[in-house]
Amino acid sequence: MTRIAYFGPEGTFTEQAARSLAADGDELVPFETIPLALSAVRKGETDAACVPVENSVEGVVPATLDTLAEGEPLIAFAEALLPVHFSVLTRPGTTEIRTVASHPHALAQVRLWVEANLPGARSVATSSTAAAAVAVQRGDFDAAVTAPVAVQHYPLEVRATEVADVRDARTRFLLVRRPRQPLPEPTGADRTSIVAAAANRTGALAELLTELAGRGINLTRLDARPARGNFGEYRFFIDFEGHVAEPRIGDALTALRRRCRNVRFLGSHPRADGVRATIAESAGNEDFVDAADWVAAVRRGEQA
Numbered sequence: 001m002t003r004i005a006y007f008g009p010e011g012t013f014t015e016q017a018a019r020s021l022a023a024d025g026d027e028l029v030p031f032e033t034i035p036l037a038l039s040a041v042r043k044g045e046t047d048a049a050c051v052p053v054e055n056s057v058e059g060v061v062p063a064t065l066d067t068l069a070e071g072e073p074l075i076a077f078a079e080a081l082l083p084v085h086f087s088v089l090t091r092p093g094t095t096e097i098r099t100v101a102s103h104p105h106a107l108a109q110v111r112l113w114v115e116a117n118l119p120g121a122r123s124v125a126t127s128s129t130a131a132a133a134v135a136v137q138r139g140d141f142d143a144a145v146t147a148p149v150a151v152q153h154y155p156l157e158v159r160a161t162e163v164a165d166v167r168d169a170r171t172r173f174l175l176v177r178r179p180r181q182p183l184p185e186p187t188g189a190d191r192t193s194i195v196a197a198a199a200n201r202t203g204a205l206a207e208l209l210t211e212l213a214g215r216g217i218n219l220t221r222l223d224a225r226p227a228r229g230n231f232g233e234y235r236f237f238i239d240f241e242g243h244v245a246e247p248r249i250g251d252a253l254t255a256l257r258r259r260c261r262n263v264r265f266l267g268s269h270p271r272a273d274g275v276r277a278t279i280a281e282s283a284g285n286e287d288f289v290d291a292a293d294w295v296a297a298v299r300r301g302e303q304a
């Protein structure tokens, strides 16, 4: 049986994502924050951890990126993509809503709805959407913006459903584990993630990106986060199509490592949306294998 830590408490979107990725019999263990869930897998208290990584409206989840970039390495081996719309929950009988609580990412996704439907209500950040439900139950705030499943966990009343300023919003979640375990097999529809601390000099980031572009590798995300040591220095989180087991991706990672010693591999795994890699002309795996074979033959003195 596998124990999976997740960003909880019960009733978060992350719990839903973890359930969609878990196998029968896996045990799900909630943690109050993303760093605590990741720390549980680092310490070996759980076998894996499920955390949100990016939302189509609000962008990245900084706590996930920053925690993955530092400390003991963790490797993402699966991902889930969930549609995101919210329910608004109150204690039964609440007549006036003066405070609305939720995770900052959730509040940002319902700002217009709150302005239009709860004018004058103050938004208050909580550690997660489900933590907002707990706080409303306790009487700290009047309304919680939650995942639709939260009402199954907390004795609250549903005041609105399908709340979202942007239709078809989605959040992507990662399942991570400790390294030194086999990577998932390549499927042709994979994503590879790295974080690189590019040197603080002209063109350093462009050089890294050129290594990918020159091999016809399509990026799926690029984010900068402060490196936290020196003001103005950044780490770059780069996601791209493909799997490290493929010759074309291996070749690109070799070049990236040559240019930047401070690069960390964060995983290669199948994409939840199943989108297959676009491969540019002369940039297929067979082209890389053929070129490497030719150089090997030249070195053996068999070809000129």
Ligand SMILES: O=C(O)C(=O)C[C@]1(C(=O)O)C=C[C@@H](O)C=C1
Pocket: 007, 011, 012, 013, 014, 015, 052, 055, 061, 084, 103, 105, 106, 127, 128, 129, 130, 147, 171
């Ligand atoms: O608080 C939750 O329910 C979460 O799982 C976190 C989270 C996020 O980090 O973006 C997940 C999905 C939604 O976009 C809102 C909040």
